[in-house]
Amino acid sequence: MLVVLHSISWMKVLVTHVEYIPLRDPLSGASLESARRIMEEAFIKPSVFRRKEALYPEYVPPSLPHRENQLRRLAEIFKPLIVNPGEASIKAVVVGGVGTGKTVTTRVFGTELRSIARRRGIDVRYVHINCHRDRTLYEVVSEIARQADVPISQRGFSPHEIFGYVHQYIDRQRSFLLIALDEFDYFVDAAGSDAVYFLMRVYDEHPELTKRINYILIMRSLSGLSKVDSATYSYVTRYIVSFEPYRSRELRDILRQRRDEAFHPGTVGDDVIGYIADLEGSDKGGSGNARAAIETLLLAGEAADSEGSQVVSVEHVRRARGYVAPDVVTISDSLQYLSLHELLVLKALIRNLRRSQAPYVTMGSVENEYRDICRLYDEKPRRHTQLYEYVVNMRRMGIVE
Structure with a gap:
């Protein structure tokens, strides 16, 4: 298998995120004084x-220019959650390219919906999960439980058990959840169609239950749902809110x-x-x-x-x-969601590319370099199959190709 950074010209940008250069010697008194002077000058400049x-990127502005129509559409879709809470489990897909305002608009909508509901005596808890970071069903339902303040020890429970407990808890509390699954494309790809079916159609087997769980699925493209069956696809895409490039x-x-x-x-x-x-x-x-x-x-x-x-x-x-x-903006965003060993694999890839000056390197050379880095950091190296999965995930994120 050949591995190459998504955009080789941006390798220096990536290196700044994953390379660590330790100080060789402690600072002397003189150099400490010099460092203090430099810092003071910078602070008063x-x-x-x-x-x-x-x-x-994480800043939420006080208003959303040119996204008023999308906010209005989301309000129309989720109106039943305010007018007739619990009658239906509402799902909407927010779709658009990178930097089109999907995430910030959804956050503003979720936060304001929670406030509006509270003034009407309805407890709506807004949960926002980035599926770049939380890619498996277990990670997603565990994060739902954490953000919704569900008191449960997650160790030893399956994701299905955790999710069942979440529903029992919010039912006792007479609360409702609005769950935004950001970068949902990656969850579909990593967790598979069965996981999507489980989350989206949780009330199919128990239609008598009060519908307390609702979703906003944030995606770059509807093609990310190609893995799910046609019935689930139709069920999920009933309401679509599109975000065009600015x-x-x-x-x-x-x-x-x-x-x-x-x-x-x-x-x-x-x-x-x-x-x-x-x-x-x-x-x-x-x-x-x-x-x-x-x-x-x-x-x-x-x-x-x-x-x-x-x-x-x-x-x-x-x-x-x-x-x-x-590409750089997308890759930079993605790096924060990589695990330690994914970062070590990326570090190994960058070292190989920098040393060889080649446009690509083999998986074998990356693996050898990775094991050397693990020894340096006293980390137990992962198996070959796990390393392959790391590379596949980074390819999915657009970091390597």
Whole structure:
């Protein structure tokens, strides 16, 4: 088997995530004083940023420009949960490419639905699970139990038993669950059609039960459901909310909102905003990826700070673009969900590619390097079949091909 990084030109970006360079010697008193001086200077240095965190991927903005229709559609679909709670188990599929606002819109909807329900005396608990990280049925139901505050020791129980206990508990509490399964494509691929059937059709065998569990399935494409049987496919895709790539004018509005939150007034002009929006806008030949556009704005601001500039210029944007591409954004997001040994395998792959300067390496050479790294970190190496599964998973994530 041959293994190659998804985009070899971005190998340096990946290395920064998985390579660790230890300090060889403890700092002397003199060097400590020098380090302290350098740090103090950095802390008092002026910055174009006011609230940098408003540009981070996990940030939830106060409003969602150009996603009002999707919010309205979700409200229409889940209206029975407010008007006639428990009459039906509602499922909706949110589908769209990377950076089209699926996750943030779903989070805002889930949070607001919970608040609206509470004001009406209905206890709706919102659970958001990323299936990049939690890929198996056991991991998903365990995370549902944890986020829903279900008091259960998960050790020794099967996923079916855990899920049954979750339902018993919320039934006793007269509560309801809205479960968002983000990156659901990966769960389908990893856990299989039986796991999907179990979660989605939990009430088929017990129609008399109050329907307390509801789902939002967040996917990049409906083709991710190709593994499920036709009946389950039809059952799951009854309600679909589509998220199209952002156009240039839409990205302008999003970037202006983030600029006003993240930067000091007057540091980022509309020319910079327009330039980034035109680079990424789907109608201008870009990906329509708001996440990449916001990341570009963040890196452009950091470039301005690094040279002591009081304003962010188009030239800073050009420099930032060298570090931002849709593949890099996707891969960077994926790395945080890799297990320790998946990271060690990736480290072995990068070392092999860097040493050989070849476009690809064999699975055997990666495995040998991986075992050397395990000895270095005093970790017990996994078997060949497990390593193969790691590589298959990273291929599914778009990290290797």
